[in-house]
């Protein structure tokens with residue numbers, strides 16, 4: 001009996017070890033003399049385009065998830081396809097991954113973040129949740145406490161930020177995984193600082209008026 005290929009979706013926050021997992025899987029397949037193709041999203045510029053880099057120091061080349069993807073998989077006939085940074089993929093690109101599974105009978109393991117720095121779902125992640133055969137969470141702990149992390153908190157100059165573009169390409173922002181409680185606490189702190197600043201601005205304006213009289 002032939003094994004039926006599946007579309008796996010493995011999601012986790014930043015620093016949950018997704019890239020390390022990918023490199024490990026590729027290594028396991030190759031040790032058995034099997035072939036793996038690794039794809040990554042085009043917009044990840046953190047380590048140069050087309051690379052999967054783990055924070056523990058391993059790195060390897062990855063193919064771009066572009067319109068050539070299907071043709072490359074058909075030509076190379078790998079035993080497995082692994083995809084990194086699927087949160088940046090479009091709905092159509094995720095559907096292509098399903099096509100690799102269903103039409104070519106090749107398993108696809110898709111890795112990515114579920115939500116952005118505002119806690120909202122990425123388009124690619126939403127599509128994977130809708131169509132994947134198996135959904136697995138890669139867990140990690142909160143940067144501040146010991147609860148499970150679930151938010152990718154964006155930090156600018158050491159302070160958590162909650163507004164801005166979903167993709168901050170080339171920015172110097174850092175991300176830390178936080179649990180819901182710590183994320184909400186940071187958000188509240190951020191709003192209080194904003195409120196305080198606007199109150200100060202109002203007071204400044206008033207003193208300007210007083211000075212002029």
Ligand SMILES: [Zn+2]
Nearest residue numbers: 142145179182
């Ligand atoms: Zn926490």
